[in-house]
Amino acid sequence: MDGEGQVQPAQAERWEILDGGKRYIFHLRSGLQWSDGQPLTAEDFVLGWQRAVDPKTASPFAGYLAQAHINNAAAIVAGKADVTSLGVKATDDRTLEVTLEQPVPWFTTMLAWPTLFPVPHHVIAKHGDSWSKPENMVYNGAFVLDQWVVNEKITARKNPKYRDAQHTVLQQVEYLALDNSVTGYNRYRAGEVDLTWVPAQQIPAIEKSLPGELRIIPRLNSEYYNFNLEKPPFNDVRVRRALYLTVDRQLIAQKVLGLRTPATTLTPPEVKGFSATTFDELQKPMSERVAMAKALLKQAGYDASHPLRFELFYNKYDLHEKTAIALSSEWKKWLGAQVTLRTMEWKTYLDARRAGDFMLSRQSWDATYNDASSFLNTLKSDSEENVGHWKNAQYDALLN
Known part of the structure; x- marks a missing residue:
């Protein structure tokens, strides 16, 4: 991708789009090498993509190939098909053919994501699961x-x-x-x-x-919090809505984080072709929203004598801590909620999230490609990012 977000030839010097957008043929450049001097071939892409969807590899981005609608990717991830049935094959050392289940207009932009990079088959053959240790790794980038x-x-x-x-x-x-x-x-x-x-x-x-040294650029990113729908109190939609209504997004975006846009949708407004909207209830004065939220909590069984209690979970970083403090203060002020803060280092935080060891967890998503579906797919029932386990069959069908 260039500085304007446009697809540029890299390891492929050219490509063809056939069958109404369901088949791509990529022609690799001559003389591509790994850093150890071994040739980089189309088979390295095939192996990399097969490993990405193989349940044995347990890649956190296995679903990415299913989102790209690469033939049989979803079935392989679900354990219902063999990795060799994935819609990618090397017709010779420099030609890669990809078959999709349906046309995906932004497919070539998805190829810039590391999940679809090649892997060195010769190193994996030699070192097995230890191929990615620093002493064994080889590279094909700059x-x-x-x-x-x-x-x-x-x-x-x-x-x-x-x-x-x-x-x-x-x-x-x-x-x-x-x-x-x-x-x-x-x-x-x-x-x-x-x-x-x-x-x-x-x-x-x-x-x-420092005039001239600061660069401010738009970022395809959303910061949000995930409710764990499999645990009380957030298995109750009334409780979730009460918290949603009483977040001062403008305050957090501008005063706590600075130079951020208040989020009214999961997809940020900078995404190509997307037009953001604001739900009517978020346009109401905070006093009205607080009244609505208190009514919802009362229906759910919470009041001053039985306050809402929960834990807010985030990974260690100064801005994440400031945001968590601001949110907990707002919910205490408006709803009398008693919020406990819990923080962890990045790796243990990720492990805890995947294990469902949280009630309300900070989450962030940077677009893997410039389309709204990159954000919307994170909430599909089978998405690895859907750690809160929200499920809606109609939503899934619309994205498919």
Whole structure:
């Protein structure tokens, strides 16, 4: 993808779209190599895609190929078909043929996501499940891993075997593990880093003190919270609606996070072809929304003598903590809710979410491609991201 979000040839020099958009033939460039000098072939793509949907691999993005409607992907993920039946095949070393179950207008944009990258079949054949250990990994991008110090930094160096290495300007890139934007900004000011996120609240001051150095770009992202519908109290839609009604989205977007757009839909307004809307009830004054919410909680059996109690779960980061505090304060103020905050490091947070070990959990989604379906698919019944287990057959049918 280029800087304007348009699909560009990369490892494929050209492609053909056949059968009304249900079949794609990709022609790979000549001379593609892995970083160890071994040739990169169409079979590496076939193996990568088959591994992605194979239940034995347990990829968290297995459903991505089903969302792309690649032939038999959904059946394979569900354990109802063999991986060899996936709609992708290498007709020779440089030709990849993909068959879809139905036309997908944005299919080529989906190919920029790492789940559909190739894997080195020769390394997997040699090392098996250890193929992805740093000492065994090979690469086909602009950089290769040079050093990885857990929770500290990752260092990557230029890959001389990369297909466009002559245009790779940087010789080395170092990524630092920082748990808040303030630290990153302070290190930038000290000349210790070249690029970092900045605290949103300091942006006006940064624009004055560092003119020309700040870049503000739209991001295809939504920040939201997931109810666990399999546990009380959020198995009751009245409780869920009460909390939904009493969130001051403008306050959190502008004052807590800064430079954010209040979310009235899961899909952000910057997504191509999408027109956001605001539900009538969110346009009502907060006083009316609070009255509606209190009535719903009373119907559900909660009042001052029996207040709503629950735990709000988020991964460790300064802005996530500020958001959680703001939300819990609002719900206590408006509804008398007693909210306990729980935070974890990223990996344990993900594990807990997947295991359903939460009541209300922070979640974020960055578009994997520029279409509303990237966001909407996260709430399908079979989506790996649907950790709250919301299910609606009509919703699923519309997306299919």
